[in-house]
Amino acid sequence: MAGTASLRGVNRRRALRHEEAPMPLGVRFNNLFGLWCRSETQMEMLKTFMLKVEPFAGSDVRDVAMELCQLADRVGVRCEAGFNGVKLWARPGDNPIRLVEAFHEQLKRPPQHYKIAQAD
Numbered sequence: 001m002a003g004t005a006s007l008r009g010v011n012r013r014r015a016l017r018h019e020e021a022p023m024p025l026g027v028r029f030n031n032l033f034g035l036w037c038r039s040e041t042q043m044e045m046l047k048t049f050m051l052k053v054e055p056f057a058g059s060d061v062r063d064v065a066m067e068l069c070q071l072a073d074r075v076g077v078r079c080e081a082g083f084n085g086v087k088l089w090a091r092p093g094d095n096p097i098r099l100v101e102a103f104h105e106q107l108k109r110p111p112q113h114y115k116i117a118q119a120d
Contacts (some may be wrong), residue, residue, distance in 0.1 A: 051079045061103055064088065065096040069119075086115040094119040 053071065055064045064083055072079040072090040081088045086106045090099060098119035106115040 049077050051075060051077050053079060053081050055081050055083060059083075062096070062100055065090070065099040065103065069094050069096040069099060085111075086117050089116060089118040091118070 051071070053068070061083055064081055065088060068079050068081050068088055068090040072092045072094060076092055079090045081090075083103065084107070086103055088099060088103060090096075096119070099117060102117035102119060106117045109115055
């Protein structure tokens with residue numbers, strides 16, 4: 001018993017030491033895993049990168065838009081997915097419903113035009 005009690009004390013001291021450390025902007029300590037991770041509320045969007053992903057064949061545009069917006073929120077960069085000849089662009093904080101509406105607007109354009117849908 002004494003060994004486990006002291007082990008708990010050591011882990012507790014480690015956790016307290018991490019919580020007291022100065023944290024960079026947008027980063028917080030996770031007590032469950034003992035890791036540093038980004039806080040979604042303070043994350044700034046990266047402006048020089050875009051993450052391109054490809055949805056599975058047969059996916060619904062609503063599901064793709066929802067998950068693309070979630071991915072953009074998680075990673076903090078603009079994410080792009082090609083869907084039925086239209087590029088879907090999601091930025092952190094974008095509304096997936098508006099992205100689906102923009103997708104349907106782009107489908108109405110003539111086939112020879114370059115089509116990009118983004119939630120504005």
